[in-house]
Amino acid sequence: AQTVTQSQPEMSxxxxxxxxxxxxxDTSENNxxxxxxxxxxxxxxxxxxRQEAYKxxxxxxxxxxxxxxxxxxxxxxxxxxxxxxxxxxxxxAFMNTGTASKLTFGTGTRLQVTL
Amino acid sequence: xxxxxxxxxxxxxxxxxxxxxxxxxDMDHENMFWYRQDPGLGLRLIYFSYDVKMKEKGDIPxxxxxxxxxxxxxxxxxxxxxxNQTSMYLCASSWDSNQPQHFGDGTRLxxx
Numbered sequence: 023a024q025t026v027t028q029s030q031p032e033m034s035x036x037x038x039x040x041x042x043x044x045x046x047x048d049t050s051e052n053n054x055x056x057x058x059x060x061x062x063x064x065x066x067x068x069x070x071x072r073q074e075a076y077k078x079x080x081x082x083x084x085x086x087x088x089x090x091x092x093x094x095x096x097x098x099x100x101x102x103x104x105x106x107x108x109x110x111x112x113x114x115a116f117m118n119t120g121t122a123s124k125l126t127f128g129t130g131t132r133l134q135v136t137l
Numbered sequence: 138x139x140x141x142x143x144x145x146x147x148x149x150x151x152x153x154x155x156x157x158x159x160x161x162x163d164m165d166h167e168n169m170f171w172y173r174q175d176p177g178l179g180l181r182l183i184y185f186s187y188d189v190k191m192k193e194k195g196d197i198p199x200x201x202x203x204x205x206x207x208x209x210x211x212x213x214x215x216x217x218x219x220x221n222q223t224s225m226y227l228c229a230s231s232w233d234s235n236q237p238q239h240f241g242d243g244t245r246l247x248x249x
Contacts, residue, residue: 031177057237067227067240113179123168123231123238124195127179 024049024116028128035104036136042089043099043131045114055117056090056097057125062110070112073097101133109135140164141241143228149247156215158244160228167233169211171195171203174225174243186211187234218248 025048035041047056058070073081073090080088085105089098101108114128144159162169168187172180172195182195184203192203200222204212211230215222225245229238 026179028179055235055237059240065225065243067229069237069239072237119235123234123236124170124182124185125180125238127172127181129177129179 024051024118024126026114026116026126026128028114028131030131031129032132032134034134034136035101037104037106039104040100040102041104041133043101043112043114043133045097045099045128047095047097047114047116049095049116049118051118053119055119056088057115057117058086058088058099059113059115060108060110061113061130062107067113071099104135106135106137109133141228141230141239143226143241143244145244146242147245147247149249150218151249152219154218156218156246158213158226158228158246160211160213160241161209162230162239163209164230164232164239165208166230166239168231168238169205170229170231170238171201171211171213172227172229173197174227180227183213220248222246223248
């Protein structure tokens, strides 16, 4: 079974600064997907970024980028130019290919962006 | 945009009651999921379905059942609610096996 570990329960960053959220996972599979989801106080889970394991290039989405280290089974999220609207819970998630897109989630990191 | 709608945002029920949580998606997605979210535990998969009338157990199915009679609707059933089922419940759907999931707004369920 896969496991996903987020070792930072809470983090804080000042507006306009950069922050990195950590995620490690454990799997014996070679092909899989990794995701970061954001859950603001409104509660809806929003997909932030997605990485396919067979792609060596790190995914980016505007101010959000990942550092995917397949050998180390590490998948960190970097948020640049942090904004107040980035305040949320962030969940790292793992998905095997071909398994009805079942997700395994980490326990989450609560990010607070301050003025 | 994909819309996943959960019937209630907040729900209060009593122990022993049979509770239904409803979820509807409007994008003809094949797969649908029910999770519960608890502080410090993240999201845990209860049940999922990859087709009408098909269901599979997730990681924590005990005390729950599901129904998928139509492709767009996936119901979570608490047969006899207990206080340890007080939680946030999230429904999600996805197009196929390799596509990301889209989530509803969640139902915060309290069992008294």
